[in-house]
Amino acid sequence: MGFTKKHIFDKQQNDIATFTKMIGHPARVSIIQYISQNKDCNCNALVKAIGLAQPTISQHLGEIRKTGLLNQTVKGKSLFYSINQDKLNECRRVVNDFFVKTQVNCSK
Amino acid sequence: MGFTKKHIFDKQQNDIATFTKMIGHPARVSIIQYISQNKDCNCNALVKAIGLAQPTISQHLGEIRKTGLLNQTVKGKSLFYSINQDKLNECRRVVNDFFVKTQVNCSK
DNA sequence: ATTTTTTATTGTAATATTGCAATATCACGT
């Protein structure tokens, strides 16, 4: 196989998995951290800061973008990225909810 | 390639990625939820509840176990799983820390 | 118009992940 049988799980479970999977690579963790720390961060800056090739960074940016976590602004030649704080909040809430519920259930 | 260049990232970034990657599959989300909700949960119960083949569930259990999130107790023929609450707490703290720091940085 | 800069896309290779059938293992009951 190789593909995930998403249809046998509910939306909440798939949402939790989608968000955590998006974070589940150190390059993407690093990209999100860097963007949050640097206003006017473009792809080139990430390439220099992280040390992966430009297409690789671009690919990871695409993965993060798919979840809606990134805002983009064109300024001259550059494309500046920033964190979509609403989506970050949603992501945090979804993941935290999972932890809280799991912990509560454990303590019953 | 296909492999992750972990060495170019720091321990914290790799830890965040390792934990979130472990959660980043709906079957593993489902397994963790089910174990937390059912005392004396064994592999067979998960196979019936989730609807993936036994080797597949066993493989996912292995992935979760690698991070230390599972306790095991042998009782008769069965192997009962439960959540290691200390590790769950650590996992929650690591991931939440990532969200908090990212949010704080965004708001500067 | 040409060059430069920036980023995305395409193509490709290597590796990892997902899923299952078949099998092995190990403990219990007979």
Added chain:
DNA sequence: ACGTGATATTGCAATATTACAATAAAAAAT
């Protein structure tokens, strides 16, 4: 000892992911 039940392991096929070189595209500068 033998069969049964529970779980892990092995082997395999299909797909996904990671990484990068080469190329395309689009905007700004010369």
